[in-house]
Amino acid sequence: MSGTQARRVVVAGSTGSIGTQAIDVIAAHPDRFRAAGLAAGEGNIELLARQTRLLRPDVVAITTTRPDRAAWQFHAALAQALEEAAPPAAPIHPSAAKPQPMLITGPDAAEQAAARPCDLVLNAVAGAAGLPVTLTALERGRLLALANKESLVMGGPLITGLAGPGQIIPVDSEHAAIAHCLPGWTYRDAAALHPVRRLVLTCSGGPFRGYDRDRLAAVTPEQALDHPTWRMGPLNTLNSATLVNKGLEIIEAHLLFGVPLSAIEVVVHPQSVIHSMVEFADGSTLAQASPPDMRLPIAAALAWPERLCGIAPAIDWGRSHTWTLQPLDERAFPTVRLARRAAGAGGTYAAVYNAAAEQATSLFLNGTITFPAIGDLIADVMSSSSHPGGTGITLEHVQAADTWARARTRQLARDTSAPARVTRAQATNPHPTAEGWTGPTAVTTGNGASSRPTPQTAAGADT
Ligand SMILES: NC(=O)C1=CN([C@@H]2O[C@H](COP(=O)(O)OP(=O)(O)OC[C@H]3O[C@@H](n4cnc5c(N)ncnc54)[C@H](OP(=O)(O)O)[C@@H]3O)[C@@H](O)[C@H]2O)C=CC1
Ligand SMILES: CC(=O)[C@@H](O)[C@H](O)COP(=O)(O)O
Numbered sequence: 001m002s003g004t005q006a007r008r009v010v011v012a013g014s015t016g017s018i019g020t021q022a023i024d025v026i027a028a029h030p031d032r033f034r035a036a037g038l039a040a041g042e043g044n045i046e047l048l049a050r051q052t053r054l055l056r057p058d059v060v061a062i063t064t065t066r067p068d069r070a071a072w073q074f075h076a077a078l079a080q081a082l083e084e085a086a087p088p089a090a091p092i093h094p095s096a097a098k099p100q101p102m103l104i105t106g107p108d109a110a111e112q113a114a115a116r117p118c119d120l121v122l123n124a125v126a127g128a129a130g131l132p133v134t135l136t137a138l139e140r141g142r143l144l145a146l147a148n149k150e151s152l153v154m155g156g157p158l159i160t161g162l163a164g165p166g167q168i169i170p171v172d173s174e175h176a177a178i179a180h181c182l183p184g185w186t187y188r189d190a191a192a193l194h195p196v197r198r199l200v201l202t203c204s205g206g207p208f209r210g211y212d213r214d215r216l217a218a219v220t221p222e223q224a225l226d227h228p229t230w231r232m233g234p235l236n237t238l239n240s241a242t243l244v245n246k247g248l249e250i251i252e253a254h255l256l257f258g259v260p261l262s263a264i265e266v267v268v269h270p271q272s273v274i275h276s277m278v279e280f281a282d283g284s285t286l287a288q289a290s291p292p293d294m295r296l297p298i299a300a301a302l303a304w305p306e307r308l309c310g311i312a313p314a315i316d317w318g319r320s321h322t323w324t325l326q327p328l329d330e331r332a333f334p335t336v337r338l339a340r341r342a343a344g345a346g347g348t349y350a351a352v353y354n355a356a357a358e359q360a361t362s363l364f365l366n367g368t369i370t371f372p373a374i375g376d377l378i379a380d381v382m383s384s385s386s387h388p389g390g391t392g393i394t395l396e397h398v399q400a401a402d403t404w405a406r407a408r409t410r411q412l413a414r415d416t417s418a419p420a421r422v423t424r425a426q427a428t429n430p431h432p433t434a435e436g437w438t439g440p441t442a443v444t445t446g447n448g449a450s451s452r453p454t455p456q457t458a459a460g461a462d463t
């Protein structure tokens with residue numbers, strides 16, 4: 001990106017936690033970035049309108065099943081935002097003199113935005129709904145700054161097969177850290193990994209670090225939504241509390257860096273200052289450290305392979321610090337082991353894991369099940385899946401597995417005779433199967449992706 005041309009960026013999920021921080025970085029560096037497109041759901045159309053006023057993207061996309069209503073709301077909000085910025089306020093950004101953007105509304109609006117002319121797509125949509133954006137960006141040959149780990153995990157070899165060398169740039173803090181510990185690394189650069197013995201993912205432990213199953217049975221959604229070190233959207237926050245997030249991140253690391261699952265470790269680091277580490281074959285370990293602030297990996301991905309200046313405060317070495325590292329309690333948090341098994345089984349199992357987690361998390365949020373039942377349900381759904389494992393799955397398989405796993409999770413939670421349903425009243429006798437998943441019925445099928453999966457809703461909305 002060196003030179004005079006600003007990188008044209010589509011931000012999918014612009015109104016979320018990652019999206020808003022990305023907008024801040026883009027707005028602060030008009031010489032480096034231009035917003036080619038903004039895409040979001042219909043949850044915060046006023047904010048989307050304010051972002052539009054600030055950056056004047058070529059295209060704005062709203063994912064909705066009520067296109068006319070969303071368009072009307074957006075135009076009203078944009079008019080309001082422009083009025084609020086009436087003279088004498090000067091245009092904030094050089095591109096602010098441009099005409100109003102093209103508006104796309106509909107169920108596949110984000111995907112359409114990702115298909116528009118641009119240099120880089122930042123996928124910051126939450127959950128499985130991000131899969132079409134990842135696929136479109138890769139198919140169109142764009143650089144993909146990937147926050148939406150779920151799409152990579154679900155699609156697995158479908159995504160890695162589609163992505164060219166250097167095309168995916170990790171945004172997730174752990175994976176960005178690993179990339180920075182591997183000088184010269186670009187996506188799937190096996191040579192850069194040659195001397196690597198292990199990847200070590202750090203994990204805050206979430207709000208329930210140190211809890212056993214009995215204590216976990218009594219926790220509330222409010223407690224689960226209170227992450228100790230990061231302010232994130234609800235899905236990643238809940239996934240951090242259950243440690244599903246770390247499970248997804250092990251699979252993400254395996255797919256991004258091509259390192260075997262057995263060479264990816266998790267260590268609990270409550271301060272979230274060391275963002276991950278690479279252990280080399282000679283016994284040396286490199287770590288990337290900074291106060292927890294997602295603007296760093298976001299800016300690094302947007303500018304990759306260059307580095308911008310002054311993005312976030314560095315560690316204050318004039319103060320005393322205590323950084324602790326401790327092993328993970330896999331008994332209280334079985335979701336990490338389940339993720340390893342899902343990835344080992346291959347095929348659609350990671351998609352089943354992710355969908356069951358998203359659905360079970362929603363059921364926890366609405367009070368239907370207890371917190372430990374999330375892991376129990378994931379285990380039971382995986383055990384009862386007859387969707388293909390192994391290699392050679394298609395997009396239709398992934399889509400079918402995702403839809404099935406959500407329905408199966410709801411069914412198991414509804415079925416009072418099913419052991420996975422654990423209401424708060426039953427919490428003292430938690431279901432013991434969470435660690436008991438014995439593996440899939442492996443079925444290997446042919447290859448060939450042809451259609452898009454239906455976007456699914458993320459935790460909090462899909463109940
Ligand atoms: N937040 C963080 O610090 C981190 C997040 N990540 C990952 O980044 C991704 C985004 O997370 P986060 O920013 O926390 O999530 P948020 O919930 O804060 O934001 C999600 C964004 O996606 C939009 N959105 C939701 N559904 C759709 C859809 N179907 N089509 C288009 N846009 C949609 C939302 O729009 P709206 O709400 O306006 O409707 C919002 O802009 C996740 O995959 C997460 O795992 C990874 C590491 C750290
Ligand atoms: C900021 C980020 O990358 C999150 O995905 C983070 O990993 C959440 O923290 P823990 O999952 O370690 O609690």
Ligand SMILES: [Mn+2]
Binds near residue numbers: 172174
């Ligand atoms: Mn992370």
